[in-house]
Amino acid sequence: MRSAGLLIRWTPMLLLAWATWRAAGWLPAIPVVASVVIGQRRPTKASAQRLELFLAAGLLGVAHLLDAPWWALVAAFGYTVVLIGAAGVGSDRLLVSALVAFDNLRYAEAVDAGAHAAQDGERRRRYVDAAMGWMVCARAQVLLGRPQDATESVTRGLELLRRTRAPEADVVGVQLHFIEGELCATRSDLAGSTRAYRTAIEAATRLRQRVGGFGMNLTKETDHYRDQAVLGLAWLDMLRGRLAEAAAGCDSVLEAAGQRQDLSVFIAAAATRAGLHHTVGERDDARNCVDAVMTLAGDERYREVILTTTHVAYLVKVLALTVFEVAKIRAADGDLDLLVEELTTIREMGEAAHALSVAQATSTLLADVALTRGDVSEALRQLSIAGGQPFTDPLADLQMRQVEAAALCADGQLDRADAAADAMVALLANIGTPEVAADVYGLAADVAARSGHVTVAVARVRAAVRDLHLLSGHVGRLAQRRGLLATKRSSFAGLMETLAASAAASQAGLAGIEVAEAQREDTLVGVLSATKTAMPPQLREVADRADEVRHTLAHIADPAHAGQLGEIDVLTGTLKDEQVTLTSRLTDLIGGTFAELYVPTPIAGTDLLDRCGQDGLLSLTVADSGTADYAGHLVFRVPGEAPRIQEFQLVGAAATVLDQLRSGAATRSADSARAFGELWESTRHEIAKTLLPEQLRDWMRSTPVGAPDRHRLVICADGPLRAMPFPALPLADGVAVISNATVNRLPLLRLIGNPPAEAPTRPALLGYFHPRLAGAQRERQLLTRMHESGEVDLTVAGSRDELLNELATGRHDVLILATHGRGHGLEFEFQLHGERGISSARLLTARVPRTVLAPACYSGADAGSDATGMIAACLAAGATTVLSGLWRLPDGPTGRLMSHIYRRLPSGAALRDIAAAAPLAVGVDPTRVNPLAWAGLMVTDTTTGDASAGVARIPSGE
The missing domain is CATH 3.40.50 (Rossmann fold)
Known part of the structure; x- marks a missing residue:
C-alpha cells in the first residue's frame, strides 16, 4: 500500500519534469509562481500546497504536449483543483477549528481539535501540518496547567518535523522549541531551557538562510518567536545572576523588535530591561523603560495593533511583566493604594485568560503589599488565593512560600513559619539561581533565628552570602556592581542582624566576616588586585591628558596668574567640559569593560583568618548612618579564639566626631582643630567602649606600654568609620591602642596574601x-x-x-x-x-x-x-x-x-611596626595630644600575618 501511494504521489512529478524538458513552454512556470505566493501567504501549508501545484503542472504539461483543445486543458485544471481540495480539506478544517478554539480561550476544545488535526496530518504524511496541530495542543495545555501533557505534545511535534526537510518545518520548529524552553523553565531545568531556546534561534537563522528574500512573511513570523527565545535566554541569564549578558540580550531584542514594530515583544523586552535596571539600583533607567511601555500602550494606533495581533494570554503576560516593574516604582513612591488596584486588575485579566502564572504572581504580590502595610490577615488571605492555583512554575511557588513564611513569622506563628522556611529552602535544589537563593536563605535564616535555631540560622546566612557573592561577580561593569550591592544593602544589614541575634552560635562571627567581605568586595582595589595584568593600554594616554587639563584649570583659578592670563576665561568652560569627558572615559576604562574581567573568588572566613595569622582582627560595617547617629555591626577576633559579632551605635557627641572627620570640618582651621581636640577628649572613652569590645581591649592591654614587642591589629572599617583615628582610642587611663599594638588598616581582608619580601640591606x-x-x-x-x-x-x-x-x-x-x-x-x-x-x-x-x-x-x-x-x-x-x-x-x-x-x-x-613606634619616639603622648596632629598617618599592609607569633618586634626609638 505504501509503494502504491508513493507511485501515485510522485508519478505526476516525473511527468512534470519530462514535460518541462520536452515542451519548455510557459505553462510549467505557473506553479513556480503560485508556489511562492502560497508559501508567503500560508507558510505552514506551503510544502503540501507546492506538491499539489506540481501535480497540476504535470497534468497541464501532459495536456500541452498532446496538443489538447482548450476545453481539455480546462478540464484537466479543474480536476487538479478537485484533487487539491480533497487533499487539504480534512486537516485544514481540523487545524482551523483548533486555532479558532485557542483564540477564543476554549483551550480544552483546542486540545481535542489540535490532536485530531495532528493525527490526520500524520496519516496524510503532511508532517508540518501535524506538528502544527501538536503545537496548538501544547499551547492550550500550558494554559490549562497541564505541563506534562504539553511536554509530550512538543516532543511528538518535534519528532514529526524530523521527517521533513521543508523550510516551513523550521517555522513550526522555532515555536515548538520556544514552548519547550518555557516548559523546561517551569521544571527548573535551566540547562534544558537554555538548550531549547538556542535551538529555536538556530532554526530561525537556518530558515532565513534558506528562503532569503522570498520568505518575508515566513521570516517575520519566525523572527517574532526567535526574539522571544532570545528574551527567554536573557531571563535565564538574569536568574543565574549574569546580569551583563541578560542586559545585552534585552537590548538586542529591543532593537530588533523595534525595527520590525513587533510591539508585544518590544514591551516584554522593555519590562525585562526595567527589571534589570531595578536589580542594580538604576531606578531612573527602569522608570524610563516603563514610561516607554506606557507611551506605546497609550497610543491608540499602537494599542489597536497590539490587541489585534497578540493572543490575549500572551498579552496579559506581557502586561503583567510591566505591572510588576510598575509595582516596584509604586512601592518606592509609597503609592500602595494604586498598586493594589493595578495588581487586582491584572489578576482578573489573568484569570479570564487562564494565564495561571499571572494570577499566581499577582496574588503573591498583593500578599506582599498587605504585609508591607502590616495587614497580616489580608496577606494570609491573598496567599490562600495564590495557593489555590495549580502551580506550574516552581519559581512562582517559591516566591509565594517566601511571602508566606514572612507573614507567618509576623503573625507569631513561628512553628508554621519555620516549616514554610524549610519548604522553600528545599525548593532551592530545583532553582539554583544566585539572587533568588540569596533572598530565600536570608529570609530562612531570619525565621530560624526567631525560632531559636541559631546554628541553622548561621548556616543559612553563610549560604546567602555565597549566592550574593556569585551574583555580584557576574554583574559586569563596576558601576552596575556597585548599584547591585547598594540595592542589596538592606539584605546585608538583615544578615548581620540575624547573626547578631544568633551570636551564641559558634560560627556566627565567622559568618559575620564573610558577610562584611561580600559587602566590601565592590571596590577597585578588589577588581584590580585580580586583574591588574590586563590594564587597558589606552589608559596612560587618557590619564596624562586628564592630568594636563586638571593642572591647566588649577593654574587658571590661581589668583596669582589671573592677570597674566588675560581673557582666558573663554577657555575655562571648554576645559571643564573636556575634564568631564576625560573623567568619564577613565571611569569606563577602569570601572567599565576592564572590570568585567573581574569575577571574585568565593569568600571563606577560615581562609581569611588564616591569612591574618596571629593578628587581632576588627571588622566594622555601618548599617545605617542617619543625621544623629551611626549604627552597625562589628566582628572581632582575639588570636586563639573564635571570632564574635555584636551590634554598635554611636550617638550624640560621638557621632559628631565622625561627622567632623568625614566632612573635613575638624581640620579646616587651627580653631576648628582645637575644638575637635576638646570634643575628642570628652568622647574618646565612649567611642572606645563602643567600637573596641572588652575582650579585644584586654588582649591589647596584655602587652606592657611601650614594650618592643606589641600586638598587631588588623582593622577593616567601612563608610564613615574609615576616618576614625583608631590608634588614638584609649585602652585604659593613660594607655592608647598605639601604645600596645600596631594597626594595619585594610580596605579588604582578602588583600592579605602577599608573602613578606626579604628586606634589602640598603633600600x-x-x-x-x-x-x-x-x-x-x-x-x-x-x-x-x-x-x-x-x-x-x-x-x-x-x-x-x-x-x-x-x-x-x-x-x-x-x-x-x-x-x-x-x-x-x-x-x-x-x-x-x-x-x-x-x-x-x-x-x-x-x-x-x-x-x-x-x-x-x-x-x-x-x-x-x-x-x-x-x-x-x-x-x-x-x-x-x-x-x-x-x-x-x-x-x-x-x-x-x-x-x-x-x-x-x-x-x-615592617612599615606598620615602624609607624606605630614613631609617635612615642618623637615625644607624642597619644592619650593627651590631639589625634589630628599624629594619628592621620595610616598604614595598609597586604603581607600575610605571622602565624607563629602574636606580637611584633618594634625597633627602639632614637
Missing part, C-alpha cells in the same frame, strides 16, 4: 620632594645624609617625567611622595611644582615599588574602598604596603613622624 628609594614645602625639603636633606652614609640608595626626581621614567625601571624598593595632594578617586592628584601632577589613574600604569610613602593630605581618605582611590591604585600597580594620610595633615608634626620612619627604614622592620 633603594625614589623620591619627589616639593621644592616649595619646607617640611619636604627637610625630609630630603635627611635622606640625602642617609644616602651619603650608605644607609639608603636615594634617587631624587625633580619633575614628572623623571619620576615616571625612574618608576619604569622597576629598580626601587620605596617610593616617596613628599608633596600636597588634592581631589578624590580618579581626581586625586599628587601636586608637582610648576607642572601637572600625577593622578591615581596615572599610577595604575606605573611600576610602583612594594612600599609607598605618600603622607599627602587626604591620600588615604578613601581607605581603598572608593572605586578609584589612591590606595587602590598603588596596590593594583604593585605595592604591598602603603602609608597615606587620612585627613589634612599638619606639616610640622607630620614631618617629625616621617623623619623617624625614614631613619628606621634600613632596619628591615
